[in-house]
Amino acid sequence: MDTQQTLSSLGFEQTLLQILRTLHPRRAAQIVDFARWLQTQPAVDENGDEKISADELEREEKAWEQTYLANRDHFRDMARQALKDLETGETLEMVIENGKIAAR
Numbered sequence: 001m002d003t004q005q006t007l008s009s010l011g012f013e014q015t016l017l018q019i020l021r022t023l024h025p026r027r028a029a030q031i032v033d034f035a036r037w038l039q040t041q042p043a044v045d046e047n048g049d050e051k052i053s054a055d056e057l058e059r060e061e062k063a064w065e066q067t068y069l070a071n072r073d074h075f076r077d078m079a080r081q082a083l084k085d086l087e088t089g090e091t092l093e094m095v096i097e098n099g100k101i102a103a104r
Helices: 003-022 025-039 054-070 072-088
Strands: 094-097 100-103
Touching: 003 025, 025 094, 054 072
Parallel strands: none
Antiparallel strands: 094 100
C-alpha cells in the first residue's frame, strides 16, 4: 500500500470513528454489521472498482428493476408490515456473525 492510500485509509478510519462516537450503540452496531457484510462481497480491483463488467452490471440492474416492478405492491406491503412490527416490538435484530446472518 503506498503512502497516499495509507493516508486515505487513515482518513476514512478517523471519519468512521468520529461518526460511530456520535451514534446510539444500536446504530453503531448496525454500522459494524454492514461493514462485516461488505467483507463478504466481491473483491475490488486496485482502482476500487468491483470486478464486474458493464454488461453484467446492466443485466443485473435490469433484472432487479423488473423484479421490483413486478412485485412493487408486495414489497410495499412487506415494508408496511416491517414498520408495524418495529413499532410493536415484534422484530429481531439481524447481525452478521462469522460471515453468517443471525437474529438476536
